[in-house]
Amino acid sequence: xxxxxxxxxxxxxxxxxKVFLECVQDMDHENMFWYRQDPGLGLRLIYFSxxxxxxxxxxxxxxxxxxxxKKERFSLILESASxxxxxxxxxxxxxxxxxxxxxxxxxxxxxxxx
Amino acid sequence: GNSVTQMEGPVTLSEEAFLTINCTYTATGxxxxxxxxxxxGEGLQLLLKATKADDKGSNKxxxxxxxxxxxxxxxxxxSVQVSDSAVYFCALxxxxxxxxxxxxxxxxxx
Numbered sequence: 001x002x003x004x005x006x007x008x009x010x011x012x013x014x015x016x017x018k019v020f021l022e023c024v025q026d027m028d029h030e031n032m033f034w035y036r037q038d039p040g041l042g043l044r045l046i047y048f049s050x051x052x053x054x055x056x057x058x059x060x061x062x063x064x065x066x067x068x069x070k071k072e073r074f075s076l077i078l079e080s081a082s083x084x085x086x087x088x089x090x091x092x093x094x095x096x097x098x099x100x101x102x103x104x105x106x107x108x109x110x111x112x113x114x
Numbered sequence: 115g116n117s118v119t120q121m122e123g124p125v126t127l128s129e130e131a132f133l134t135i136n137c138t139y140t141a142t143g144x145x146x147x148x149x150x151x152x153x154x155g156e157g158l159q160l161l162l163k164a165t166k167a168d169d170k171g172s173n174k175x176x177x178x179x180x181x182x183x184x185x186x187x188x189x190x191x192x193s194v195q196v197s198d199s200a201v202y203f204c205a206l207x208x209x210x211x212x213x214x215x216x217x218x219x220x221x222x223x224x
Binding site for chain 1: 145146159160163165203207209210211212215216217
């Protein structure tokens with residue numbers, strides 16, 4: 001079974017802090033994704049990566065950056081957290097070279113910025 | 115552009131009732147279609163998928179048929195259980211990324 005793990009289930013941070021959300025997958029997938037999930041808005045793509053050190057902006061990249069130094073790990077960084085970044089963050093992965101395939105999701109990190 | 119529209123919730127049903135959650139899509143090209151489920155406090159799990167027109171995806175008693183002529187992928191289950199209470203997301207893929215609908219919350223009471 002594919003396993004995608006996220007470093008924290010719940011996180012509380014203060015406005016202006018730098019926040020790191022970590023995601024690790026164990027199936028040697030090339031593609032990794034970060035989404036945020038908000039009530040009434042569904043899932044929105046923040047960034048994705050199709051290879052080590054490669055990244056692409058999604059629909060809502062403002063206020064976020066990402067890092068992928070190793071194939072299995074994809075980090076989401078909030079440079080200066082703001083209250084409007086309070087949300088559920090979901091990481092996902094999928095195999096490369098296969099178009100239109102399903103993604104495998106982690107359990108999510110619920111981030112609260114106060 | 116590509117988009118997914120699914121019926122607004124919440125949907126409230128009694129155990130053993132019939133379930134339909136509507137999903138329609140707009141896409142360039144020939145997308146694959148998915149239904150994901152999110153149980154309380156968890157991430158998303160793939161429920162079923164279909165990769166071409168007229169394909170039927172099925173899993174755990176749920177079914178959905180890829181209808182190209184109506185650009186639809188409606189989710190159905192003949193007899194829901196309390197354990198089916200969750201949020202259901204319809205999604206499409208025309209490349210690497212997935213595009214999700216906004217989700218439909220299903221509550222099933224005994």
